Amino acid sequence: MTPEVLVIAGPTASGKTELSIHVAQALGGEIISADSRQIYRYMDIGTAKPTVEEQAVVPHHLLDVVDPNETFSAGQFALAASNHIEDLIGRGLVPIVVGGAGFYFEALFEGLSPIPETPYHIKSEVAALIKQNLEGAHSSLKDVDPEVADRVAPTDRQRIARALEVFRSTGKPLSHFQTLPRVPATTRTPLAFGIGLQRQELRNRINLRVHRMIEDGLIIETERLLSKGYGKADAMKSFGYRESAAFLFGNMTIEDAVDAIKTGTRQYAKRQITWFRNRTQLNWLDPERDDLKGAIISRYEAVKSASA
Structure with missing residues (x-):
């Protein structure tokens, strides 16, 4: 079947943002974020959200959707992403779903149990x-x-x-x-790629990213979130923000906070890798061996031609 949606998945700090922008430019596409933390407003540095400059190069969707004290379920994501997919295809553009939230991908392409909304x-x-x-x-x-x-x-x-x-x-x-049939949010055919990194390389990237976040103002960003009254929001319990808050409250040194952020990020990446490795539909790419952009574009064009 002709691929109608591109998927670029992988753990945090694997280089998805930069790669997806290059692919979108080459294929004439726009990016739909599948990141369960980048949906929050005001949380930019700690979630490694695409910068204003990056978003100006290629339009991004499903960033800054809700405030940190609000909820946004996988089902809500799937419905919103499906609507964006239809809009982009209708405009002759390639939808590129990019992120590391496995449950979001599952909701979009496989469907969730049909559970009614809770009052x-x-x-x-x-x-x-x-x-x-x-x-x-x-x-x-x-x-x-x-x-x-x-x-x-x-x-x-x-x-x-x-x-x-x-x-x-x-x-x-x-x-x-949970025993009832699942209904996917979209029936569009995906061509999915996963970015696979060697453990030490991913660890190095995570360490560099954490130091860069601190330099870019993660502590200040956290302080602003606390001043807005979001200290008890679930979003603030995620790695990066919980440690920064602990530092601001005097419960951790900055050195301990940085080390804890690294550890939390590595643990999150490990869970992401485990989830994605169990999904056989992903075409895995090795950044140390493959030209990622070239591999994705050539595979997309080949599958598209074979389906024509």
Whole structure:
């Protein structure tokens, strides 16, 4: 089938941004970000968001979507990305989905379990329960959905909350919805590439990126976010910001904060690699061996010609 959407996936600090811009310029495309942290406004340095200059070269979509204290689910991403894909194809452009959020890619191309939206008041009730008695919340989950409770750690606040929200809003356990057929947000055919780096090379890139973020003003950016009242937002608990906040509150030295950011980033990259390695549809590229831009463009043109 003719590839209608290009995908460039890989772990953080693997060079996706620069590569995707070059590919978009060559093919006449625009970029749809699939990054679960770059959706937040005001969080630019710590998420390695494409700069204003980079966005001026090639239009980027799904950046700066919500404030740090707001939520943006994989389902919301998939719907928004699908709409952008249709718009770009309708304008004769190549949609290029770029990022490292595996769950976003899954929602877009494979679909998620069809779970109804949870009313806000139920989310608030469950959040209060989780905050007051996490152990009791997990016990309640065992009563209403033992299958999910067995898979979820007693300390996993987010997943316990999600399962309880679903039951309270629908009267059915989350495990019921997980057995239903998935419906992908788009039926457009993707041609997907993964950037594979040797462990030490990725480690070096992460270390360099962290030092560059500090030099570019990550601490100042974090201070501004705190002054805006986002200190308790879930987005601020992600690597880079939690350590910067700890430094600002006097709980860490700058040296310890930098080391902790490196560690958190490496752990995140490891989880990304594990997720992507289990996806056989990715065409893996080695930056040390391959001309990444040339390999993607030649493969895209070859598959397109063969499908014509």
